[in-house]
Amino acid sequence: MIELHDVYFTPRGQRILEGISLRIAGGELFAIMGASGAGKSTILRLMNGLIKPDRGSIMVDGEDITGFSEQQLAPIRRKLGMVFQSAALFDSLTVAENVGFAWRKAKISRDEYLQRVKQTLEIVGLENVEHRMPAELSGGMRKRVGLARAIAMNPEALLYDEPTAGLDPVTSNRILDLIIDLRNRLAVTSVMVTHDLQAAFAAADRVALLYDGRLAFIGTVDEMRNTTDPLIRRFVTGGQVMDAG
Numbered sequence: 001m002i003e004l005h006d007v008y009f010t011p012r013g014q015r016i017l018e019g020i021s022l023r024i025a026g027g028e029l030f031a032i033m034g035a036s037g038a039g040k041s042t043i044l045r046l047m048n049g050l051i052k053p054d055r056g057s058i059m060v061d062g063e064d065i066t067g068f069s070e071q072q073l074a075p076i077r078r079k080l081g082m083v084f085q086s087a088a089l090f091d092s093l094t095v096a097e098n099v100g101f102a103w104r105k106a107k108i109s110r111d112e113y114l115q116r117v118k119q120t121l122e123i124v125g126l127e128n129v130e131h132r133m134p135a136e137l138s139g140g141m142r143k144r145v146g147l148a149r150a151i152a153m154n155p156e157a158l159l160y161d162e163p164t165a166g167l168d169p170v171t172s173n174r175i176l177d178l179i180i181d182l183r184n185r186l187a188v189t190s191v192m193v194t195h196d197l198q199a200a201f202a203a204a205d206r207v208a209l210l211y212d213g214r215l216a217f218i219g220t221v222d223e224m225r226n227t228t229d230p231l232i233r234r235f236v237t238g239g240q241v242m243d244a245g
Helices: 040-047 070-079 095-103 110-123 139-151 169-186 197-203 221-225 230-236
Strands: 002-009 017-024 029-033 055-060 080-083 157-161 189-194 206-211 214-220
Touching (some): 017 055, 029 169, 040 157, 040 189, 070 080, 095 110, 095 139, 110 139, 139 157, 139 169, 157 169, 197 221, 214 221, 214 230
Parallel strands (some): 029 189, 029 206, 157 189
Antiparallel strands (some): 002 055, 206 214
């Protein structure tokens, strides 16, 4: 469903990504790992057209979106729900208004609007928080509200930017369980970028390791665990893997 072909991204001459190629199948839960600052989040922004590569192409459902205008990207972004690391909620809006933002121009009654919000929040395990403000929520709750907002338009794929960052282990496990449940229940393609090895191993069908602007590994969790490549072994066993990006 989502493909990158020989993608380069070098803003102001700084090499971030160099020759990245990968294919993420429909319904797959794919994790991209690497050190902080490696360019993992850059790949997500390329996938939904927030930035454009210097070279290469981005394909969504077989359609090359690389040169798309903002107007052309609108239906693509409705297919790809983005869950930001900070949740990126609108601080001045209630939880209900954040989740229902996608429907703000829809011709539906107030009752139907509120029912949709309630049902969407129930999917992510939240109840009776519609009238609360983002500042009143815990970090884990904000993450779930951000996820509810992303699934409100029934996307075909969900892009997760460091979904467990800044969370305690118990809350992290709840978020991972939710990511797996949504993939299974909604049959969405899921792409998760993370520096959390255990999170990726717990959730993903396949994993990739980004190192020095390139993908040093793509394969299943078992293949990564059992690799004899010294670079990958250092990452798997907790050794430091530095990245020039």
